[in-house]
Amino acid sequence: MDVDFTDIYVDDEILESVESVLRSTRYIKGPELEAFEEAFARHCGVEHAVGVSSGTSAILLALQSVGVGEGDDVFVPGHTFFATVSPVLALNANPVFVDIDPETYTMDPEDLIRAIESSDHPTAVFPVHIYGQMADMSRISEIAEQYDLKVVEDACQAHFAERNGDVAGTIGDAGAFSFYPSKNMTVAGDGGMLMTDDDDVAEQARMLRNHGRNEVGEHVDLGLNYRMDEVRAAVGNEQLAHIxxxxxxxxxxxxxxxxxxxxxxxxxxxxxxxxxxxxxxxxxxxxxxxxxxxxxxxxxxxxxxxxxxxxxxxxxxxxxxxxxxxxxxxxxxxxxxxxxxxxxxxxxxxxxxxxxxxxxxxx
Ligand SMILES: Cc1ncc(COP(=O)(O)O)c(C=O)c1O
Structure with missing residues (x-):
């Protein structure tokens, strides 16, 4: 069963957009990224979308921007791709594993309570919308509120999945999407998007993706380069029209x-x-x-x-x-x-x- 993916993902509009970026010679921090972020945020119904270099970068910056750091316990499901967990480890935080609901395969809210109650430093809950179905975010958000936890969503496999009117990646303090080539939509390479309604989280993430640099050019925090380039953004924006x-x-x-x-x-x-x-x-x-x-x-x-x-x-x-x-x-x-x-x-x-x-x- 051979599939010609060019038939699905490459059309004249995408080719024209890419050519126009290449001819513009403006390859980073340009209008394509701004347009893609704005369109993606509108499609999700959130205030801010921050385009980054991969889903993994989106997760790392989401966790960091909501305040997760060294020694914090982050509740994650064990049933996920490893990239849910590696950013937690990279921040020197502790992934605390939670079992899944046997029907939806997403985080089991009751097991989450067990994990929180045995934690010394509960900080954030990080559910994954695995395979394209949302975790039970209304119950998880209730629990997070009860225990005063931040909520970050791994929506890397769930672009525009919904549950009872809620859209994946938009419910928590921040959400992360991946545009890896096998995902429901891609940027023809690596790319990711961080979503948030919180102005401070968005500002922090924008800074961290660009060497911790603020709007007046001072390096006020320790960030690295997690930017999304203009070619990726142009492809992403065209794909958004089909998602x-x-x-x-x-x-x-x-x-x-x-x-x-x-x-x-x-x-x-x-x-x-x-x-x-x-x-x-x-x-x-x-x-x-x-x-x-x-x-x-x-x-x-x-x-x-x-x-x-x-x-x-x-x-x-x-x-x-x-x-x-x-x-x-x-x-x-x-x-x-x-x-x-x-x-x-x-x-x-x-x-x-x-x-x-x-x-x-x-x-
Ligand atoms: C559940 C999950 N989390 C995180 C990621 C990381 O995304 P990326 O490969 O874009 O870094 C992926 C995809 O690869 C994923 O499926």
Whole structure:
């Protein structure tokens, strides 16, 4: 099942925008970034969008700008890509791992309370909207308020996902998006966006992304270079015009998968929470003998993935620094998940082929 992604992501408008930036010779801190930030903020319904060099930079600067620092406990789910955790470690803060809800695979609010109550220095909660579905932000925000915690959202996989009218990345003190090439929208390279309604957080993040430099050119804090360049911003701005259509296509493809797999009793299809608009960055099933099923699909020409085979809390880089954690639901899930082919132009015929192959395997 070969996919020509140029057909999806490269059109005349994008090529014209890129050419115009290249000819302008204005490659950083120019009008394209300003326009992309403004358009992205408007699309999300927040005050400020700060374009940066990657999702990881957006996370790092979001945590730093809300005040997370050395020795602070940051509550994170173990079921996530490692980049949720590395910025916490880079700030010399402590990632404190929280288990997931077995249906949505997002942070379990009740386990969050357990983790907070056993923490000496609770500072921030950092839920992840994994695979394109929002965590239960209304319950998590309530808990954060009760314990006086900052809230930062990892929305790197969830551009414009919604839950009960809330948009991913806009609920907490700050949110982070990634534009890595496999994401629901990209900038044709690395890029990220930090979102916030808080003027001070935005000002701090803008400073930190540019060597800690303020508007009058003084270096008042220790920042590095986390800027997004003009070519990336131009591509991002063009892609923003398509993201709603692409998200709807992904969601429809997911409904087709779930309908066709409904009678395969061995498979667990994704669960959508009440009031959720799931943007299906990934369509992830659970299968009892996942590795064998994956090889069988590969033999039939179907590429799949495992996101992620090792939970974040079990990686050596974490264990060495912070010791071991036990998250039974997360650990069990890692042994069974399988991501099926998903992109905005996947056809009904391709989905049928995948589902028929799975059904045959279990028959
Ligand atoms: C959940 C999650 N967090 C953080 C990141 C980091 O984003 P980036 O690769 O743009 O640094 C990614 C994507 O790679 C991700 O999926």
């Amino acid at each position: 709603d259509e692409w998200n709807t296509a992904r969601n429809q493809a997911a409904q087709t998968y779930s309908r066709l797999l409904a009678d395969v009793d061995e498979i667990t299809t994704p669960f959508e929470a009440d009031g959720a608009f799931h943007v299906y960055h990934l369509y992830v099933i659970q299968a009892p003998d996942r590795d064998k099923l994956q090889s069988h699909l590969e033999d039939q020409g179907i590429d799949t993935g495992i996101h992620y085979p090792t939970p974040a809390h079990e990686h050596e880089a974490v264990v060495e620094r912070r010791g071991e954690s036990s998250l039974p639901t997360t650990e069990d899930l890692a042994d069974h998940i399988l991501s099926l082919p998903m992109h905005p132009r996947i056809s009904e015929k391709e989905i049928e082929y995948v589902c028929d192959t799975i059904e045959e395997y279990y028959r």
